[in-house]
Amino acid sequence: MSQKTIIAPSVLSADFSRLGEEVEAVCRAGADWIHLDVMDGHFVPNITFGPPVIKAIRNRTDKVFDCHLMIEPVDAFLSAFADAGCDIVTVHAEATTHLDRSLQAIRDLGCKAGVSLNPSTPETVIEYVLDRLDLVLLMTVNPGFGGQAFIPAVVDKVARIKAMIGNRPIVIEIDGGVTPETAPLVARAGADILVAGSAVFKGGADAYAGNIAALRHAADNATRPLVQNER
Ligand SMILES: O=C(CO)[C@H](O)[C@H](O)COP(=O)(O)O
Numbered sequence: 001m002s003q004k005t006i007i008a009p010s011v012l013s014a015d016f017s018r019l020g021e022e023v024e025a026v027c028r029a030g031a032d033w034i035h036l037d038v039m040d041g042h043f044v045p046n047i048t049f050g051p052p053v054i055k056a057i058r059n060r061t062d063k064v065f066d067c068h069l070m071i072e073p074v075d076a077f078l079s080a081f082a083d084a085g086c087d088i089v090t091v092h093a094e095a096t097t098h099l100d101r102s103l104q105a106i107r108d109l110g111c112k113a114g115v116s117l118n119p120s121t122p123e124t125v126i127e128y129v130l131d132r133l134d135l136v137l138l139m140t141v142n143p144g145f146g147g148q149a150f151i152p153a154v155v156d157k158v159a160r161i162k163a164m165i166g167n168r169p170i171v172i173e174i175d176g177g178v179t180p181e182t183a184p185l186v187a188r189a190g191a192d193i194l195v196a197g198s199a200v201f202k203g204g205a206d207a208y209a210g211n212i213a214a215l216r217h218a219a220d221n222a223t224r225p226l227v228q229n230e231r
């Protein structure tokens with residue numbers, strides 16, 4: 001069966017002292033995209049890294065750099081992330097007063113525009129920006145930390161957003177607590193991309209390929225249409 005689900009390891013769970021090597025290792029292990037969690041200690045209760053660090057690892061791979069901005073305010077920093085080499089820039093709907101303006105600014109910088117919703121944020125906030133959007137990132141944990149438990153209530157929201165998108169070229173990304181056990185739930189509901197930090201970076205570099213394959217297998221098998229003679 002051909003691969004469907006995009007797997008985006010979050011470097012939040014990598015060894016930051018060897019970040020470049022870790023990026024190369026997950027790319028060799030089968031990562032499709034690299035997910036970059038930027039936290040400011042204000043919108044979320046944690047601080048990670050910013051444009052200089054992203055720029056420093058940009059030459060380690062040609063894979064898509066998928067940047068998840070958990071910062072408020074955000075608009076003034078968008079160009080720095082585009083310049084650092086991010087391909088997709090995702091802002092939180094809860095962190096920008098003028099979501100339409102933020103999304104248009106990202107596209108004007110030549111990047112794909114994403115919007116992220118916290119678990120408790122209703123999907124209606126994206127209803128009037130669908131023509132400005134390339135990606136919807138649904139948080140399945142409260143943002144700020146890796147290694148948290150998946151919040152199952154968000155699965156229904158995935159299906160509702162899938163219906164809202166219709167045939168527009170917008171993809172759905174799931175972030176938080178994704179494991180081989182939870183991946184099928186969101187894949188079945190319509191997820192296109194799975195972010196995983198702790199489930200990829202566990203067990204050391206020799207385990208990365210197996211960890212990524214397990215997620216891909218769980219997601220793609222969940223979405224495989226049943227055929228007549230298959231049980
Ligand atoms: O955005 C995030 C946290 O705010 C991370 O991308 C996410 O939590 C990934 O880590 P894990 O797979 O360990 O949950």
Ligand SMILES: [Fe+2]
Pocket residue numbers: 010035036037068175195
């Ligand atoms: Fe993230």
